[in-house]
Amino acid sequence: MHLTQSTVGRKLLMAVTGLLLVGFITMHLLGNLSVFAGPDGINAYAEHLHDLGPLVWFFRLIMLALFVVHITLGVQLSLENRTATPVNYSIKKRMKTTFSSESMLYTGLILLAFLIYHLLHFTFQLTNPEISAHNLPLDAAMRPDVFTMVVLSFQKVFVSLVYIVGMLALFLHLNHGLSSFVQTFGLNNGPSQEKVTLGGKLIAVGFLLAYIAIPVLILARFVNV
């Protein structure tokens, strides 16, 4: 298949899988923000998700496939790009290249590490079992108490820091990724580039602020159990 082997084909696959993953983090963010509505927000949301049953697993499989394609191609392309410059310049000045665009591989790998921790923390509930929804009493409406788990978790400085660092990596990754998508899909016409770059940055800042609001506001005791 040309798409999975060629230089432009793989770039398109990176862009499509990347955009779908952005779609996922958008939905995920909206769900997470329900923590600010208290136990009746996020506990009800979690229970609804849980009730979807096999659909959730179908969705998780799609997510897994997206991650596998995005990560495999990302690492493969990055390694190829490294071998394309066997001798480095003794002096190299960047004119347009940004820290974000240069560090995509690293911010991507940090996000992967974060994702694994995040799954162990909230999905499998292995890292802080004493405050996991599995072990906490059910809430007043007899639902697993996700709200208390989230609040008690983020009251721990270390846990909050891990999430904040993870979201900073997400910001850097999206800062390049979002505008890169537009260019890869041929939707740029030159003069639009600056606006696209700015738009990508603003959306990335939006994700950063919205996501870290959760640990930061809990850590600052704006949200309590």
Added chain:
Amino acid sequence: MDLTLHVWRQKGPKNNGKLETYPAKGISPDMSFLEMLDEVNEGLIKNGKLPIVFDHDCREGICGMCSQTINGRAHGGQERTTVCQLHMRSFQHGDEIFIEPWRARAFPVVSDLIVDRSSLDTIMQAGGYTSCHTGGVPDGNAHPIGKPVADYAMDAAECIGCGACVAGCPNSSAMLFTSAKVAQLAVQPQGKIEAKARVINMTDALQAEGFGNCTNHLECEASCPKGISIKFIAKLNREYIKTIAG
């Protein structure tokens, strides 16, 4: 003005190279960068040393032969300027100048500052042509082409194939070069015949020649002495999508 040059010296493709330091004394600000190198070479020859080997031809900014990375920027980084059109007035007395060849696996060093850029020719051979009749010069307006299309094609055709986009690109990708050729031909009636095969064949050749992949750093556009826009890479991507989608 007096300057200190740090120049990449490499005897041949198989030798290891290193930066050597040379003084450049009494340089006039009116000299071009290449004339400055000519002066330094005169001195080296007088002292029985091998002159610095560098590529050049027209010295008026259109042939694309001069290929030097100066102080970490392709062609010295002045907007829309090739090395031959870079003048010593943009430097100051006492400056240290680092001069290196283009660095990319697809551009092996021939000697000192000269690299072999025939990989760009290979990309051209893969699709940088049109199926049109040869023979007499066609009459003007035999192929009616609208002004916007002609302008667009001309902007792409400004590419002189110097390789600065590759030299600037952190991934050593020749995507800007390839896209300028693909876009120039894709918009004109003469280029439509091979349009589908061209984008595939030229990007495959780019990959096979050992260039890196484009990851939209936009460094190529900033490095290009002819101001080739990354809108042509967007165009190449559209052409590719059209071809893949059938």
